[in-house]
Amino acid sequence: MLIYLAGPDVFLPDAVEIGRRKAEICALHGLTGLYPLDNAVNPAAAHASRTIFRSNETMMESADAIIANLTPFRGPSADAGTVYELGYMAGRGKLCLAYSNDPASYANRVARLHQVAAAPDGRLIDAEGMMVEEFGLPDNLMMMHALELHGSPLVTPRQAPEDIWRDLASFEACVRVAARHAGLI
Amino acid sequence: MLIYLAGPDVFLPDAVEIGRRKAEICALHGLTGLYPLDNAVNPAAAHASRTIFRSNETMMESADAIIANLTPFRGPSADAGTVYELGYMAGRGKLCLAYSNDPASYANRVARLHQVAAAPDGRLIDAEGMMVEEFGLPDNLMMMHALELHGSPLVTPRQAPEDIWRDLASFEACVRVAARHAGLI
Numbered sequence: 001m002l003i004y005l006a007g008p009d010v011f012l013p014d015a016v017e018i019g020r021r022k023a024e025i026c027a028l029h030g031l032t033g034l035y036p037l038d039n040a041v042n043p044a045a046a047h048a049s050r051t052i053f054r055s056n057e058t059m060m061e062s063a064d065a066i067i068a069n070l071t072p073f074r075g076p077s078a079d080a081g082t083v084y085e086l087g088y089m090a091g092r093g094k095l096c097l098a099y100s101n102d103p104a105s106y107a108n109r110v111a112r113l114h115q116v117a118a119a120p121d122g123r124l125i126d127a128e129g130m131m132v133e134e135f136g137l138p139d140n141l142m143m144m145h146a147l148e149l150h151g152s153p154l155v156t157p158r159q160a161p162e163d164i165w166r167d168l169a170s171f172e173a174c175v176r177v178a179a180r181h182a183g184l185i
Numbered sequence: 186m187l188i189y190l191a192g193p194d195v196f197l198p199d200a201v202e203i204g205r206r207k208a209e210i211c212a213l214h215g216l217t218g219l220y221p222l223d224n225a226v227n228p229a230a231a232h233a234s235r236t237i238f239r240s241n242e243t244m245m246e247s248a249d250a251i252i253a254n255l256t257p258f259r260g261p262s263a264d265a266g267t268v269y270e271l272g273y274m275a276g277r278g279k280l281c282l283a284y285s286n287d288p289a290s291y292a293n294r295v296a297r298l299h300q301v302a303a304a305p306d307g308r309l310i311d312a313e314g315m316m317v318e319e320f321g322l323p324d325n326l327m328m329m330h331a332l333e334l335h336g337s338p339l340v341t342p343r344q345a346p347e348d349i350w351r352d353l354a355s356f357e358a359c360v361r362v363a364a365r366h367a368g369l370i
Contacts, residue, residue, distance in 0.1 A: 011315040013304075043308075049320040053330035074299065074311070075260025080268050081325035087269040088331075091276020114259060119198075123228075126259070128350075130196040135234035140266035145238035146273075165313075 001182040003175075004060050005035045006086065007069025008079035012165055025172050029179040033067075034059050060088060065095035065181070067174045070139060070154065071164055072102050076109035077139050086143060089150075096151035097177055099170035100138050103156035107134045152177045186367040188360075189245050190220045191271065192254025193264035197350055210357050214364040219244050245273060250280035250366070252359045255324060255339065256349055257287050261294035262324050271328060274335075281336035282362055284355035285323050288341035292319045337362045 003026055009018045019035035026033035039055035041048055060066070066089040070078035077083070078100070090096050102109070107124060110116055115127045124132040137144040138154060147154050155174055161167035179185045188211055194203045204220035211218035224240035226233055245251070251274040255263035262268070263285070275281050287294070292309060295301055300312045309317040322329040323339060332339050340359050346352035364370045 008315065011317075013310075013314050013316075015316075049318075049322060049326040050330050050333075053326055053334075056327065057331075057334075074295065075262070077260070077265035079325070080262035080265070081327040083265045083268045084272040084275075084325065084327045084331065087272020087274075088276040089272075090269075091273040091278075110259065125198075129198050130193065130350075131198075131200075132196075133234075137234060140264070140269065141234040141238055142241065142266040142269045145235050146242075146269065148235075149238075149242075165315075 001031045001065060001178060002063045003031055003033050003178055004063035004066045005033045006066055006082045008073045008082060009069055010036050021168060022171060025168060025175050029175050030184045031175060031178055031182065034063055060085060063094065065097060065178055068098040070098045070100040072109055076106060076113055083143060090146050095181055096147055097174040098147055099155040099174050101157060101164045101167055101170060102160050103138060105136050106139050107132050186216045186250060186363060187248045188216055188218050188363055189248035189251045190218045191251055191267045193258045193267060194254055195221050206353060207356060210353060210360050214360050215369045216360060216363055216367065219248055245270060250282060250363055253283040255283045255285040257294055261291060261298055268328060275331050280366055281332055282359040283332055284340040284359050286342060286349045286352055286355060287345050288323060290321050291324050292317050
């Protein structure tokens with residue numbers, strides 16, 4: 001089973017090393033991890049961003065499954081590129097798995113970063129007057145329920161690990177789910 | 186042509202009115218807009234979030250196209266639910282159109298909200314040491330190039346309108362593109 005390894009991990013200073021560790025965990029469970037940085041693209045080259053997009057889309061097409069890192073990135077929600085990829089793989093009918101190293105509910109994540117208050121009708125709103133989802137889910141309901149339907153519910157730790165970007169325990173839990181789906185366990 | 190109207194518009198206090206205006210603009214161009222709030226779900230009901238997810242997925246399945254509002258939401262990127270839906274529709278092979286009422290580049294959006302600096306190798310990084318995409322695109326490259334491949338490039342105004350959540354000029358530009366695709370122009 002080929003697994004597309006999606007996440008903002010690619011933006012880490014040690015992005016290549018994280019990808020190597022993730023692929024290693026996949027291999028330990030009899031699976032093959034495909035990491036976007038396996039496509040070597042020079043970011044300074046002409047049309048580099050389009051080349052990266054095409055390489056990633058080709059990689060997703062060849063994969064049977066996705067494991068997305070939905071740890072909040074520069075805001076209360078997951079990285080937009082990763083979320084796009086999760087949606088794309090769901091649309092393509094692939095197995096969708098994901099984890100977040102921050103188990104907090106979306107409402108709590110918003111409250112950590114923005115002013116929130118109760119509107120006259122009791123609903124939680126932010127400073128712009130926009131409603132805050134309060135379903136107790138860690139992120140937007142579309143992604144959270146998509147995982148249930150197209151794969152397996154989001155994996156989260158009981159509490160956030162010390163190194164939120166490098167702890168791979170929840171990632172490995174997703175790999176085990178994938179191995180079960182592949183009939184390897 | 187049935188168009189799924191995706192966006193954080195559903196979180197506005199006047200969400201229903203915005204949906205009505207968007208559907209009206211679609212109708213003026215001979216198209217039918219499908220707005221998530223057309224599925225009346227009581228947010229306090231049991232399993233409300235799952236019911237909303239299923240209604241939205243059914244609506245997306247019935248649609249021929251998506252027009253996604255990718256205006257930045259609670260961070261430098263678009264709303265995660267909307268991005269998921271854009272990815273899903275791309276994966277399903279539907280026509281993908283989108284607009285952002287904030288024309289700023291992603292790097293500038295990040296710099297407005299976070300501390301950024303040049304790393305020793307010259308690349309832009311945030312306070313966590315994570316790389317900031319600097320391709321001059323308004324948001325993550327996956328969504329931006331997906332639009333080119335699966336529909337039409339992101340529509341942005343020359344400068345952000347006064348009411349970033351209610352100005353529908355860029356939305357209407359997307360509707361015109363959809364009408365051209367439907368052979369109505």
